[in-house]
Amino acid sequence: AQSVSQHNHHVILSEAASLELGCNYSYGGTVNLFWYVQYPGQHLQLLLKYFSGDPLVKGIKGFEAEFIKSKFSFNLRKPSVQWSDTAEYFCAVTFHSGGYQKVTFGIGTKLQVIP
C-alpha cells in the first residue's frame, strides 16, 4: 500500500534558524504532493502544493518545498523560522486513483520555535 513517511516527529528550533522537514512517499506512479499546517487550536490549512512543472514550489509565509522524483521526496524548507511557525506540519500525497484525490497523510511533525 502507498505510504507517506515523515522523519522528524518533533523539532525544536530557535527563531531565525533554518528549517527542513523530510517527507518521503512510496509509489512509483504519478502523485500530487501537499504540505498542510495545523496551528494550535486551528484546522488544517494548505501550505503549498505540487501538481506538475517546476519541482521547487513556493508557498505561503516563506515556505518552499522541492519535489525530487528520483528520491520520492518532498521536503519542506524555510530559511528563517519565526515563533509564529510553531505548529504541526503534515505531508500529504494523492496517489492517482480513479478520478478523485484520496489523500494519504504522514504522521506529522510538531515544530516548536523558541523565541
Add this chain to the structure above:
Amino acid sequence: GAGVSQSPRYKVAKRGQDVALRCDPISGHVSLFWYQQALGQGPEFLTYFQNEAQLDKSGLPSDRFFAERPEGSVSTLKIQRTQQEDSAVYLCASSLPKRTGLGWARQPQHFGDGTRLSIL
C-alpha cells in the same frame, strides 16, 4: 462563513451509545471527504462522496461506521455502538474538482475544524 463547518466541536459519549457528526462543506463543492485523526497520528481517510454518491468507503474501520450525504451538500458520519478506540478527531474536507481539457484537475482539499470525539 466560507469554510467547511463541522458540528459539534466536541462530543463525549458513553461506550455503546450512537453518535452523529455533521459536516457542512463549502457551498458548491462536489467532493466531500471524512478523515479520522487519532492522537499523535496523521489524518486517515475514511470515505469519499461525489455529490450524493458515496464512491469510496474503503477506510471505514467497521460496519458500525456509516456516512451519508443525501442531497449532495451536508454530510453526516454516524458511529453506532461506540467503542473507546473510536475516540479521535473526525475531520471533514471538501473540494471542487476542476474540469480541464485533459480531464479532472485535482484541487486541494479544504478542511473543517474537526469534531473531537471522546468515548468514556
